[in-house]
Amino acid sequence: MTDNLATATDVNLAHNYHPLPVTISSGEGAWVTDVEGKRYLDLLSAYSALNFGHGHPEILAAAHAQLDRLTLTSRAFNNDVLGPFATALAALCGKDMVLPMNTGAEAVESGIKLARAWGYRVKGVPADAAQIIVANGNFHGRTTTIVSFSDDDTARNGFGPFTPGFVNVPYGDAGAIEAAITPNTVAVLIEPIQGEAGVIIPPAGYLTAVREATARNNVLFIADEIQSGLARVGTTFACDRENVVPDLYLLGKALGGGVMPVSAVVANSDILGVIQPGEHGSTFGGNPLAAAVGHRVVQMLATGEFQERAAQLGAHLEQILQPLVGHGVTEIRVAGLWAGIDIDPALGTGRQIAEKLMARGVLVKDTHGQTIRMAPPIVVRATELDWAVEQLRLVLAV
Template identity: 70%
Template sequence: MTAPARTRSSAELIRAEEPVLAHNYHPLPVVVARAEGAWVEDVEGRRYLDMLAGYSALNFGHRNPVLIEAAHRQLDRLTLTSRAFHNDQLAEFAESLAALTGQDMVLPMNTGAEAVESAVKVARKWAYEVKGVPADRATIVVASGNFHGRTTTIVSFSTDETARSGFGPFTPGFRIVPYNDLAALEAAVDETTAAVLIEPIQGEAGVVIPDEGYLAGVRALTSRAGCLFIADEIQSGLGRTGRTLAVDHEGVVPDVVLLGKALGGGIVPVSAVVARRDVLGVLQPGEHGSTFGGNPLAAAVGSAVVGLLETGEFQRWAAELGAVLRDGLAALVGKGVVGFRARGLWAGVDVDPAIGTGREISERLMQEGILVKDTHGSTIRLAPPLTITDAELRSALETLEKVLAA
């Protein structure tokens, strides 16, 4: 009888990655092997409460049974056709997603960065064909501190030197203004402006929430200027903030909404550009595409995700537990926390630098069975699955208090 293969330990697996994987990430030293709901388990069987949820890709928890069932059902039928042919899942996905977001049309892609790149192309083409901007003169206004992805064009308008350094020459056509500054935004918009592209909440920057009225101001300004308002809801959308979209907190309807991460249910990469018909209608066959975009497996999972959100249950729970999160963090201010920003089940927590860097705090929390991720300086991000319970969230906050006190 053949002896069973020995499972490598976490330490062995981490060492094995070193010579064969590009070093473009610096993950926490935990090797996840299994997961369910808000919990993950490492190779040795240690359990951790996941308070990051794949940067919001796992809004509905690990292995959500409704989404797993949809994926299994589709796996037994059809996974890929390419867009050379129609498939029987794509129409329902597009119809339901357009209805959920209050838009007309859907351009299905795979990753969030692809959705942003697609929106840049669409906005430029719209500017030339609809607005009448002279050829190759279109500009797009973006905000400092943004994070829209890491492709060459996207890092061209990033203000994060780690993302930019060594990757030039950069793509022209972008104007950067301070985030949450309507006067600066208005000064940057002119007759060449195709669009204003912003995150309703800046996630990578530390969950930076703009002043009340900022998003409504962006909507009014872009309407007056005759340019598009593109809202990047890839992290903030699909229930994370207690509403379907973060822009819903101000009752704003952008011209274009970008979605990703949670749209794939943590199972497959799914992203989409959703927009008005006159915007996405500028695309003609051969001008843009994706072999995997809109594939039947992705469409089936995406439809199931939309189905979960249509009930409003996840949005209500995120809002309800969001109050618990805010209250818990407010109680820690002055006890190791110097400030925080939170909306729904999403928070950026600024830890006193004297206690440790964001990375060090994340490592200490990992030792206590809580997984979070640092961002700039001594800031950590909290974004648990929307399936987390009240007791689990309170336990995580108690553990954070314990780590800060230690």
């Protein structure tokens, strides 16, 4: 029955996703229920958009309260929720200015425009000559500009011509970044941990070296923390793992609390202040409902509770995953409550293992053929993680 309903649902949808054959109808905390009433432990969290779980009561309360008052004004007018949200988010980031948008890809596009504007207006780069250094294996979104510097053939092939102005270097190699810097380089844009690539964690000291190289060469350091940020890795930002502060944070996903699409670029006014009225915007960016939800998320993060919980549960997850290495798993990579698990090809693809786990009530997502990712809601319990990893052990043992 589930497959039939899923097929009926998909018949009018573009084929830009290949979802697992499960049709979810409700969710609470770390669990979801399908149309047949079967429950699943959600270990994907909508790619970290659900860091606080499904239907967190504090976030829902903020949304309900705002729904009754005001939902949309556009930025043609001010609203009484956006200012407090921006103030709180700026404080969380240690910056003084926020550019609100909606989706992660919009935040990345905004960061690119901002870096170019800064390069021309502040650094003095000649018109249309700005370059941004990016890393191989990156995933920053799927707009035409962003796929221009992707090396993912699935996202890129057939969508040219591509936008110039980007230089790719190996991920994790700070020396390659510095070697690629020229007088026309305006920014380095990287993920502190590469999520879509399979939770790829760079070598220790990489972020520090990138920060030093960009500062030394008058280049902006843009950290795409859309998946890695907001408590996912046991710290507020993945950059915090090396006590590094980038020039720009790109945020999204969990900023909307699993309720609204909310994203932002956060930086100091000497950088973000280069954008003038009319040069960039969004009808829905910073709308009252999104601002109310985002503000509540920031307030929850300000307590440090979720960061601490992700760190503790992440250590537990790594401990229980480690015995699987050599027993159906070739490698694990864990950062806080975020794991990339490489499946032995002799036992099947990542997709096949994900489907077998789904049959046992555990939802994960495959990527790049042999890897499955786990990104449980931070409200998950240690006993639930134990159960999920036991299901993986049983699947691999078959």
